[in-house]
Amino acid sequence: MPAPITEEQNRLDREALLDAAERLFYEKGIQAVGMDEVRAASGLPLKRIYRCFAAKEDLVVAVLARRDRRWRGELAAHVEQVQDPRERVLAIFDWLAGWFAEPGFRGCAWINAFGELGPSSEAVLAEVRSHKQAFHDQIARWVRATGLPAVEAVFLLAEGAIVTAGISGDPAPARHARTAAAMLLGTS
Known part of the structure; x- marks a missing residue:
């Protein structure tokens, strides 16, 4: 069983995700960027991304x-x-x-x-x-x-x-x- 994710890891993952999404959305446009591209840029698995933000819209608002x-x-x-x-x-x-x-x-x-x-x-x-x-x-x-x-x-x-x-x-x-x-x- 994998170790539970710490609050610090949650914070770091969230920041990495927001950094990647902000850069991509601003550079290419929100609709032009798929969640797979956000995944690749952030280095986080999609499952982890969707634990942080249930929907792309939530990610956009947070960005x-x-x-x-x-x-x-x-x-x-x-x-x-x-x-x-x-x-x-x-x-x-x-x-x-x-x-x-x-x-x-x-x-x-x-x-x-x-x-x-x-x-x-x-x-x-x-x-x-x-x-x-x-x-x-x-x-x-x-x-x-x-x-x-x-x-x-x-x-x-x-x-x-x-x-x-x-x-x-x-x-x-x-x-x-x-x-x-x-x-x-x-x-x-």
């Missing part, structure tokens, strides 16, 4: 939730280094420019997931909406600190830059959105 925490955390770490409230808002676009220029950038993982599964998966749709609301709230906090009523405009500039850069493969939309945000904030 998006984990990516959300990391993505917004990295954004906050960058933005909150800046002291001046208006410059802090502009730092959002500086961080986006760096992200857009990363090798393998394929746009917004949540928009991509919504495009593939949003209409057919309430769980994925809920996770996408949760991320977008959290991102909005994050931006709102930074913009409100400026005392200017520009929350929605800055949020839409950020979202538009993300979508445009994802489609064009060019990081320039971050710079253009930063210029527009600077005009809104009176820092141009």
